[in-house]
Amino acid sequence: MATLQLAQRIVGTEAEGPGRRAALWVQGCSLRCPGCCNPELFTAQGGTATDVDALARALLADGTLEGISLLGGEPTEQAEGCAALAAAVQRGGLSVMLYTGYTLAELRAQKSPHVDALLGHCDLVVDGRYERDQHDTTRRWIGSKNQTLHFLSPRYRADDPRFAAPNTIELRLDRGGVTVNGWPRESDLVWRRR
Numbered sequence: 001m002a003t004l005q006l007a008q009r010i011v012g013t014e015a016e017g018p019g020r021r022a023a024l025w026v027q028g029c030s031l032r033c034p035g036c037c038n039p040e041l042f043t044a045q046g047g048t049a050t051d052v053d054a055l056a057r058a059l060l061a062d063g064t065l066e067g068i069s070l071l072g073g074e075p076t077e078q079a080e081g082c083a084a085l086a087a088a089v090q091r092g093g094l095s096v097m098l099y100t101g102y103t104l105a106e107l108r109a110q111k112s113p114h115v116d117a118l119l120g121h122c123d124l125v126v127d128g129r130y131e132r133d134q135h136d137t138t139r140r141w142i143g144s145k146n147q148t149l150h151f152l153s154p155r156y157r158a159d160d161p162r163f164a165a166p167n168t169i170e171l172r173l174d175r176g177g178v179t180v181n182g183w184p185r186e187s188d189l190v191w192r193r194r
């Protein structure tokens with residue numbers, strides 16, 4: 001039974017990839033890029049152990065989702081669970097978008113069966129470390145200029161107008177407080193720091 005250590009999930013976001021998606025932030029990232037917007041996810045300690053089969057069933061039953069986005073943290077450091085989830089939801093018709101701090105070349109060089117299986121079930125991959133001095137405000141869903149959006153399946157096309165639309169952020173208010181997700185502009189970052 002595969003599990004994932006999840007730090008956060010938002011089911012029904014439109015700010016973390018094309019269409020309405022489930023965004024899943026995994027706990028733990030050994031890359032620790034300076035300027036990372038989720039430093040609380042560096043440690044592998046924390047988050048919630050989540051059964052992948054049950055999660056996949058719930059996401060497929062939602063009925064409103066175009067796909068899932070795997071973020072972090074570093075999803076490829078939990079490749080077995082992410083691959084199992086990606087395979088299950090893709091079989092059910094959802095798309096899979098992966099954000100990884102490793103480059104695709106680095107991931108393929110690992111020759112890890114679980115990483116290869118995960119990549120085999122990804123439609124979109126944004127790869128590469130976040131480089132603070134190369135911060136990118138022009139490309140949607142991409143953090144720094146060294147990163148690349150890869151189309152690993154025919155499901156999406158680069159000329160899809162959604163890829164050229166402006167980035168967005170979402171704010172949610174519930175009993176647990178305020179949750180902010182998405183890709184803020186520089187002016188939003190200034191506002192958040194105040």
Ligand code: SF4
Pocket residue numbers: 029030031032033036037038072073074100101102129130
């Ligand atoms: S790879 Fe991503 S999650 Fe990991 S430190 Fe870099 S920006 Fe943060």
